Amino acid sequence: MLTDEYVKKVYAQVEKRDGDQPEFLQAVREVLESLQPVVEKHPEYEANGVLERLVEPERVIKFRVAWVDDSGKVQVNRGYRVQFNSAIGPYKGGLRFHPTVNEGVIKFLGFEQILKNSLTTLPMGGGKGGSDFDPKGKSDAEVMRFCQAFMTELCRHIGQFTDVPAGDINVGAREIGYLFGQYKRIRDEYSGVLTGKGLEFGGSLARTEATGYGLCYYTAEALRVLRNDSFEGKTVVVSGSGNVAIFATEKAQALGAKVVTVSDSNGYVYDPNGIQLDVVKDIKLGHRGRIKEYAERVPGAEYHEGCKGVWTVPCDIALPCATQNEIDGESAEALVKNGCTVVCEGANMPSTPEAIEVYQKNGLLYGPAKAANAGGVAVSGLEMSQNSYRLSWTFEETDAKLKSIMESIVANSLAAAKEYGEEGDLMAGANIAGFVKVADAMVAQGVL
Template identity: 85%
Template structure:
């Protein structure tokens, strides 16, 4: 519940303007509940109208994407790019290709990205984009034609000093390559305008692994500081089977845990002996298949229909790495009842408000997405630096930088939480630490 009159008034304005944007309203309310105490300490924020400006994108572009499928039939999708806040740097955030993409989804992701980018300590503002196009079942040629049509419009609005997109759900190395090729063709320039590029044309080592690895570095540091504990000997449940999940499984295993699940939109696999990552990589990265194939290839593994049911598997640590709102209050309670004491988020906003309430009531160590999954955009920022210098850093150097950034996010979150009397609350601290940096920059730059 909101109590500060200024914060309540601004939220009411957001709700009145965008009553049908449920994902965006959910993200805004969660942040507002944390940052209320900040305004008593910083009255200059209200005087400068920081909060009203903070929740309204600087720019939102919506466009038609027309392309031809392999049969020569014309297909039409919707494309989006929200340029939410540039107070501390150029807009930065991924592109998502998925049927569930709407203006509300893009705005919630862009809003969260402001805080996530701020927490990395790198000079990046918040943005996000995507389309309701579904690449699943499409040929490489169809995906290429779609990406070329999408970039033909998007290129008008982006640039290495303006807005630097990256990948997100269903936008991986293949899609980024096609997008970059079209940008270069249209603009006749080789610029660091996209991150997540191939190593041969300006990409960074460790970028593919960054979100999953970063999630585990964050979790390991939070465990160390708050519980004097680690991944060693823990049973871990992971949802998803894309890049984030795959490399979270890899790093958690390297840190001594046993990961027993992964999933896709149809269901999940349970392997009591620990997930065989080579099999998952072959199914998902090479064959673009369904996770049910895992149970056919690995002795002792079980496949279960229904992706939400993954949260019924007993574990010590849960790492949701699939999509938004995948853990509701009921699922969160099942996790707690089955012994889970740590939830750190690899996906964007995977826990509903009811789930977060369950975590807090049961003293679960909870790492919110905007902090825990910031590793991907952190290494994207490092890729931008390498592009500017025309250099390529070693995997070890990038990985060490990533580890330092994730440790620093934990420290900054806990410092901010302590300053406002919320010791140990990583969600509160992440929201406050991310917001105050951006708010100070907004005040310093005047009203625009």
């Protein structure tokens, strides 16, 4: 609950201005509730209007993207880039291409990115962008033309030391390649303006695996510190079947767990013998198929229509890796009923406030997205460093740095939670640890 008068005033202002953006309101309220003991202890934050400035983006860019499909028809989409906060570094955050993208969704993602980037300890501010364009069912030529049209406008707002986008949902190696090529053509410069690039033109080893691997490194460290436990012998439910889900599954299996589900927007598959990752990779990375194909190819596997049922599968650990608000209160209750004791988030804000309340009421180990899925942007930051140095680290070097960053996020979150009377609370700790660094930088730089 909001009890601090300063915090209540700030949230009321956000509600008044952005009442039509439910995802953004949800993200802001969750963070502000955690920050109440911090602002009570630091009156300089109120004196400098830190919260008022934190919840208001420095810049919101919205633009038309016109492109021509394969039949010669003109299509028009909307493009967005929200440059939220640059107190500790250039704006950094992915681009999402999905029909559900709107200003409120991009703002919630950008707001979360401020604290997530801060937690990595790397010098990156918070931003996010995307479009309501849907690449599913489009030809490579159509995706290329859209990306070129999108970057023709976006290129005037980004740069290696200004704003460095990456990929997100439906923006993978193909899209990043097209976007980078168009930026290079228009600006006539070869720079580290995008991350998630191909290895041939400045990309980093381990970037593709980073969010999924990082999620498991975070979960493993939280289990070790808080439960004296590990992945070994655990049954894991994973949602999604994109990069995050695939590589979370890969690392969880490597750490001794049995992953029994993956899903997509149509439904989920349950494989009691453990997911065969080579089949999932072939379906999703090989030819962009639907996950129901898995059950047609693997004996004993079951396909179920609808995504929500994945949370009724008995498990020890749940790793939601699909999209925002995929676990509601009812689904959280089902997880608890079926033996789940750990939820760590690979997607952005996949749990509703009601779901989080269920986790906390039942004593689950809960790792929030802004901490647990920070591995992707952490390696993006490492890619920026490699681009600046004009060198490339080995997979093992980058992976070791990623593991160290994720373990430090657990340690710093727990230390911050303890300092402000929330001992053992990874969600409160992540919000506080990420916020304090940004807030102190904002105070030091004056009212901007």
